[in-house]
Each structure stands twice: as structure tokens, then as C-alpha cells.
Amino acid sequence: MKKLEDVILNELSEERAFKHMEFLVNEVGERLAGTEKIKKAANYIKNEMETYGLDVRIDNFYIYHSYPKNAELRVTYPETKVITTKPTCHIASTLPEGIEGELIYAGVGGYEDYKGKNVEGKIVLTGMTWAPPRPEKARIAYEKGAKALIIMNWGPTNNPVIQMGGTKSQWGNPTPETFRDIPQIPVIAITRAAGEYLKELCIKEKVKVWLRAEATREWVKANQPIGILRGKKKPEEFILVGGHLEAWGKTAICNSSGNAVTLELARAFAKHKDKLERSIVFAFWDGHEVAEAAGSTWFVDTNWDNLTKHCIAYVNIDNPGIIGTSIPGVRGVTELKDFLKNVIKEEWKKEAKWSNAYKGGDASFFGVGVPYISFATGYTPEKLKELNYASLSPWLHSEADTIDKIDKDLHAKHLRFDGLLVSKLCNMLVIPYNCSLVADELEGDLKQLENIEGTKLTSRLGSLLNEVAEFKELTKKLENYKEQIERLSTQIDDSKKKKGVEEIANLLNQTLLKISRNISPIMRSEAGRYGHDPYGYSLVGKPIPILYTPLTKLAKLKEGSEEFILWETKFTRERNRVFDVISNSIDHILLASTLIDERLKKYYV
Numbered sequence: 001m002k003k004l005e006d007v008i009l010n011e012l013s014e015e016r017a018f019k020h021m022e023f024l025v026n027e028v029g030e031r032l033a034g035t036e037k038i039k040k041a042a043n044y045i046k047n048e049m050e051t052y053g054l055d056v057r058i059d060n061f062y063i064y065h066s067y068p069k070n071a072e073l074r075v076t077y078p079e080t081k082v083i084t085t086k087p088t089c090h091i092a093s094t095l096p097e098g099i100e101g102e103l104i105y106a107g108v109g110g111y112e113d114y115k116g117k118n119v120e121g122k123i124v125l126t127g128m129t130w131a132p133p134r135p136e137k138a139r140i141a142y143e144k145g146a147k148a149l150i151i152m153n154w155g156p157t158n159n160p161v162i163q164m165g166g167t168k169s170q171w172g173n174p175t176p177e178t179f180r181d182i183p184q185i186p187v188i189a190i191t192r193a194a195g196e197y198l199k200e201l202c203i204k205e206k207v208k209v210w211l212r213a214e215a216t217r218e219w220v221k222a223n224q225p226i227g228i229l230r231g232k233k234k235p236e237e238f239i240l241v242g243g244h245l246e247a248w249g250k251t252a253i254c255n256s257s258g259n260a261v262t263l264e265l266a267r268a269f270a271k272h273k274d275k276l277e278r279s280i281v282f283a284f285w286d287g288h289e290v291a292e293a294a295g296s297t298w299f300v301d302t303n304w305d306n307l308t309k310h311c312i313a314y315v316n317i318d319n320p321g322i323i324g325t326s327i328p329g330v331r332g333v334t335e336l337k338d339f340l341k342n343v344i345k346e347e348w349k350k351e352a353k354w355s356n357a358y359k360g361g362d363a364s365f366f367g368v369g370v371p372y373i374s375f376a377t378g379y380t381p382e383k384l385k386e387l388n389y390a391s392l393s394p395w396l397h398s399e400a401d402t403i404d405k406i407d408k409d410l411h412a413k414h415l416r417f418d419g420l421l422v423s424k425l426c427n428m429l430v431i432p433y434n435c436s437l438v439a440d441e442l443e444g445d446l447k448q449l450e451n452i453e454g455t456k457l458t459s460r461l462g463s464l465l466n467e468v469a470e471f472k473e474l475t476k477k478l479e480n481y482k483e484q485i486e487r488l489s490t491q492i493d494d495s496k497k498k499k500g501v502e503e504i505a506n507l508l509n510q511t512l513l514k515i516s517r518n519i520s521p522i523m524r525s526e527a528g529r530y531g532h533d534p535y536g537y538s539l540v541g542k543p544i545p546i547l548y549t550p551l552t553k554l555a556k557l558k559e560g561s562e563e564f565i566l567w568e569t570k571f572t573r574e575r576n577r578v579f580d581v582i583s584n585s586i587d588h589i590l591l592a593s594t595l596i597d598e599r600l601k602k603y604y605v
């Protein structure tokens with residue numbers, strides 16, 4: 001019998017995918033939450049998936065949205081000049097008379113860029129890169145006391161595009177607590193050339209600008225299509241495949257290209273569903289661009305039980321096939337690193353550029369702990385430099401994001417790759433989580449924390465390192481089981497024994513899943529299992545964020561001072577949380593290995 005991946009790769013059609021893209025770009029185009037346009041796109045997707053034979057629904061729920069209105073910008077000193085601008089969304093609008101202030105250039109708007117600068121009550125100018133992303137630039141500028149923020153676009157100097165976007169920072173719908181944290185700052189966007197002019201002026205002398213900006217803030221109803229395809233063998237287990245439907249401008253790259261891939265995958269897998277072992281859920285997120293991943297966050301909140309127990313991985317499909325990109329790159333979680341690098345090598349015949357998943361691009365799953373995967377080709381380092389680090393193209397979020405910006409052959413390769421990846425995830429006997437890699441990273445993180453300059457309380461980190469060492473040793477057992485199961489499953493014909501191997505594989509899968517779920521919130525968030533860090537939150541990239549913050553504070557404080565004691569208490573409690581997570585992971589392995597060893601003996605010795 002042919003393997004699932006072979007029939008899927010044979011079935012997938014770029015022509016069909018491209019037709020979806022043409023419809024979504026040319027017949028729909030910009031589709032913000034709460035508009036007739038996104039309804040039209042959602043209905044198209046629903047109808048398509050229904051014809052393929054999936055169970056389809058459109059979820060409607062409230063999201064906290066914002067529409068841009070208008071903005072103006074003028075240089076008032078040392079010269080007068082009008083600059084074309086647009087407001088970003090989810091901003092504090094100015095009064096009609098606008099605001100005036102001194103302009104300070106702050107690089108790309110990360111914490112490092114503010115060193116030695118006092119921006120309180122001033123207007124900040126930053127470049128547009130994804131490090132940090134736009135909402136995090138706004139959050140930091142607001143935290144630093146700036147009274148407005150101006151973001152110049154990326155891309156070459158002659159790039160005429162003004163990039164649209166949101167700056168809410170709070171991930172998904174706010175709660176009573178996070179509602180109060182939304183940055184209350186006007187933010188406007190300008191072209192690269194205008195930004196470079198202002199930057200040069202700022203470097204030479206004191207500059208004053210005047211601006212006014214207006215955008216709405218309101219609750220709208222989402223339209224989020226979901227399609228379900230049930231597996232034959234383990235229908236309760238599933239792979240979540242999705243990408244954002246809400247989109248700015250002409251939408252080809254971001255994200256009609258991804259929607260087209262997802263739809264064509266749905267068709268191909270539906271046609272061969274008799275070969276599908278696990279289920280697949282296809283999702284088209286609303287509330288991505290302005291409400292900062294509100295659609296995928298709502299999905300996590302309301303499908304918590306199933307995601308916690310049964311979801312093997314989330315495959316995010318966004319920006320596939322940008323013309324001029326060639327480097328296969330994947331953002332993911334550590335437990336999937338070697339698996340993903342191998343699948344990429346199989347299809348792309350080259351090494352993948354690996355990046356740890358960050359809090360961006362519908363990564364709404366760090367709390368619930370479903371492993372995140374996002375793959376797309378990127379520019380070479382030389383090309384990136386030439387484009388002023390426009391990693392997602394100079395045309396992102398604008399009317400210039402037309403269908404000619406997609407390389408059809410490259411898009412076809414992305415379609416094949418995603419088909420291969422999802423096939424494997426659906427039908428692998430043992431799920432491809434490598435907990436040894438997680439243990440290595442955890443150990444590395446703790447050692448980094450021990451080495452923060454001036455760090456006190458290292459003995460309490462030392463005891464965590466001992467616990468990690470035990471965990472690391474035990475994860476080798478899990479890798480051994482994987483090999484034994486693989487070997488047995490290929491050697492055995494006897495149907496009773498085959499069932500026995502499957503039972504052992506299920507036990508191992510449950511253990512891997514529990515460990516991954518357990519560890520995810522401490523490695524990838526500060527907000528923990530039930531909260532969400534802000535979009536692009538800088539601290540998520542730090543080693544064990546919940547320990548990093550108190551330790552860096554303590555390093556600068558005088559021992560015995562009141563603030564020191566407060567942070568020490570905080571540190572101790574977070575340290576205990578990390579201890580529990582590692583210790584629970586150890587218990588999972590010990591318990592599972594008793595059960596697995598017993599069964600291995602019963603069937604095979």
C-alpha cells in the first residue's frame with residue numbers, strides 16, 4: 001500500500017492553489033475584521049472546504065479591533081515640511097489640534113536603542129524591522145514615556161510604500177487587567193525615504209515635529225472558517241494547520257499565498273482521507289493583523305480541552321513563496337528541531353535556517369503547549385541588508401503586495417513541503433518530540449542565568465541544575481524507546497504483537513506530549529500557562545523569562561534593600577515553579593517507563 005505522503009505529493013496541484021490566490025487577491029483584496037470583505041473570503045473558503053467533504057463551520061465571536069482613519073505630519077523646526085503619513089491601528093488618537101514635540105531617533109525601537117536617551121514627553125522615530133516587531137516598538141516607546149511614535153518603513157530608500165499595521169501589543173482579546181496595559185500612544189507610519197530624511201535631520205540638530213492621528217477602537221464580530229477532517233485510526237488526535245485570513249492591502253504575500261496552500265492541502269487530504277490516521281483541523285484566523293492574533297487566541301481559549309489533550313502540532317502557513325527568497329527557514333519549538341530540519345532537508349536538499357519560535361505570527365500556543373511550526377523561505381543575508389532588513393518583503397501590508405510578488409514555482413515547492421510535513425505528522429507512529437533537546441536547552445538556559453554579571457542567589461539555581469541533570473539523563477530512555485518501537489514496528493507481522501507495539505507507542509506519545517505541555521510555558525513565556533505575553537515581547541527570547549527578570553533586577557540591587565527583598569521573594573517563587581515543572585517531567589518519565597518496560601517484556605523478551 002502506498003504511503004500517505006506519496007499519494008498527497010502526487011495529488012497536490014499548484015494550479016488549483018494559484019486559482020485560490022487569484023480569487024483572494026483580485027476578487028477580495030484587503031479584508032480587515034468586521035468587514036464584508038472578510039465575510040466574502042470566509043464564505044469562499046467554507047464553500048470550497050464543503051465541496052471537498054470536510055466538516056466546516058465559520059466561528060463568530062467578538063474581537064477588539066481598530067480601523068485607521070487619517071493622520072498628518074509636519075516638520076516645524078529647523079525647517080517646515082509636510083510629510084505624507086498614515087495612522088497605525090489601535091492607537092490613542094490625538095485631539096484635532098494634534099501634538100508637537102522634539103523628535104528623537106531611536107534605531108529600531110528595541111530596549112538597546114534607548115540607552116542614554118531620555119524620550120519622556122518627546123516624539124520617537126524608529127525604523128521598521130521585525131526585531132522588535134511593530135507592537136513591541138509601541139509598547140517600549142510608551143513605557144519610556146514618549147508622547148508619540150513614528151515608524152519609517154523598511155525596504156530600499158526608493159520604496160514608496162507606507163506599511164499598515166496594528167500597535168495594540170496585548171495579545172488577543174484583552175482581559176480586565178491587560179485592557180489597562182494597552183499602549184495609549186499615537187503611532188503613525190511613513191515611507192523609508194521620509195524616515196531617512198527625518199533621521200538625518202535629527203542627527204544634525206534639534207528637530208521638532210507636529211502630528212495628528214486618528215484610528216477607531218471598537219468590538220467587531222469575527223468570521224473564522226474552520227474545516228475538520230477525521231482520521232481513521234486515532235481520530236481524537238489532530239494536527240492543526242492554519243494561517244491568517246485577515247489581511248492588509250492587496251494581500252498576495254500576506255497571506256493569500258498561505259490561505260491558498262492551506263485550502264489545497266484540505267482538498268488533497270480530504271481526497272485521501274482513507275489513509276489518514278490522525279485528524280486534521282484547518283483554520284483561517286481572523287483578528288490577526290490589528291487585534292494581534294485574537295482569532296487563534298480565541299480558538300485556544302475555547303478549544304482548550306482538546307488542544308491540551310490531543311493536538312500534536314500547529315503548522316502555521318504565512319508568506320510562502322515571496323519572489324527573490326531562497327533560504328528555507330523555520331521557526332519552531334526545540335522538541336521538533338531535529339525532526340523539522342530532517343524533513344526540510346528531504347524536500348529542499350539543503351540545511352534549514354533555524355529560529356526559536358517567538359511571540360508573533362499566531363504563536364498563541366505557548367501556554368497550552370502545542371508545539372509551533374512556521375516555515376517559509378527567506379532572503380539571503382546580502383539581500384536582506386540591501387532591503388534594510390525587510391524580511392517579509394518591502395511590499396508587506398500595502399497595495400503593492402500584488403500577485404506578481406509570488407514566485408509560482410517557489411510557492412509550489414512550499415505546497416509540497418507542507419503536504420509532506422503534515423502527512424508525516426498525521427501518520428507517524430511515535431510523535432517526533434525530542435525531549436533530550438529540551439533538556440539540553442533548559443540546562444543551557446540555567447547556565448546562562450548563572451553567568452549574568454552580578455547575579456546573586458546562584459546556589460538556588462545550582463539545585464535546579466541538579467534536577468535538570470536527572471531529567472536530561474532520563475530523556476535518553478525516551479529516545480531509546482523510540483528506536484525500539486521503530487524497530488519492532490517494522491519487524492513484526494503478528495497482528496496481536498503489532499497491537500502491542502501500538503499500545504507502547506501510545507504510552508510513549510502521551511508521555512512526550514505531557515512533558516512538552518508541561519515545559520512550554522516556562523521556556524517560552526513570562527505570562528505562564530493561561531496568560532499571553534505581548535506581541536513580539538522582547539523577554540520571551542531570554543533564557544527562562546520568569547527567572548531572567550528577577551535575576552537581572554537582583555544583580556543591580558543592594559542586598560538587604562527593600563527592593564532587593566521584594567525581587568528575592570519573586571525569584572524564589574518563580575524558581576519553585578521551575579523546580580516543579582522539571583520534577584513533574586521526571587515523574588512522567590519514571591511512571592511511563594515502568595509501564596513501557598512491563599509491556600516490552602510481555603511481548604518481546
Ligand SMILES: [Zn+2]
Nearest residue numbers: 254255318319
Ligand atoms: Zn502574514
